[in-house]
Amino acid sequence: MAVEFLVEEVTNNHTNVTKPMYIRETAKIGEGAFGTVSLATLKNASASKDERWFGPFAIKKVPAQTEYKSRELEILRQTSHPNVIGLKFFFNYPNNEDRGKLYQHLVMESLPCTLQNEIKRYHASKLILQESHIQVYSFQIARGMNYLHSFGICHRDIKPSNILINPETLVLKICDFGSAKQLEYNQPSVSYICSRYYRAPELIVGCQIYTTQIDIWGLGCVIGEMFMGSPVFQGQDPLLQLREISKLLGAPDKTFLFESNPNYNGPTYTHKMFTSRLNHRFSKVFVLASPTALDLLMGILVYRPQDRLKPRQIMAHEFFQPLRDPKNKVTPRTSNEPINVQNILYNFSDYELGVLGSEASKILPLSLSE
């Protein structure tokens, strides 16, 4: 499908310099609710004929906002982290397929696959990802969240199709900031966000003053899905979603409902659906999860957001202990050569170390924390 066009004003996100560039789109790689994502390379318009195209990049196109600033662009411009998709360039350009309407183009680094593709790939062979891969991927999501949440940025649409991975290097990046918002303390936000299967219980009951802990619920669902091969809570409609959660956690209690939304008058699924204890139910649902993985999931999939583990507590959890051993290498599914994942997992900036505080000694590899 290669399409080439010249754009007069392309801004480099890093240098802030705007100049004309050629864009060459080679394939469509994603289709979202509002736009498309394609694979592309870029070249300076002033470049000589034999100068190389650079990339590949992923270009996300969504209709340009006329009245408001684009939150997605604002947030991507504000962030720079190994586990958050990086914005390289951006520009507005008319879309021929939509009567010449102006579209915002976000030129981002490109990764070969989503975590959803990876989970499905194993599931098709009746397998799940290796536990070491689940550890490496979950750690990086928690690390990306630790960074985002430190600025109050809530992603609000955590799900496996919004997590990009490179199966060769095991690098992971959170993408799609189309629903993200910088939350302000005690200020209301819409509760009708987040894809159904991954919605935190407080959102389901209509909570409007929620916190970044809604993303942590999503992370719990994603980790659980890596162990199950399919989404953990598959509600047939928004309220039945709460029923699915109740089957594992029990009914939501009065305190949780009151704290989330005192006016909630929907179903609360109070009739008992089981007699077994919580840890027994978790081990029945996540049959392939190890005891430390179950302990982590039980710390995350918790009704009250304030009782859910925080990103830094997740990174400090015993589940990730094997990664801290410098001798422990991980073999990607794409090769037989084990790789040292320590340099991708623990290259914390001074800013991140400041956010981790005293928890850092429990997170860093044994050689670095001494």
Ligand SMILES: Nc1ncnc2c1ncn2[C@@H]1O[C@H](COP(=O)(O)OP(=O)(O)OP(=O)(O)O)[C@@H](O)[C@H]1O
């Ligand atoms: N940087 C990237 N590298 C590679 N693929 C990407 C990248 N960004 C997005 N994609 C692909 O495009 C898909 C859609 O992207 P994104 O989620 O940002 O768009 P969206 O319009 O918000 O989609 P949705 O409505 O499904 O949330 C992703 O699931 C992924 O497959």
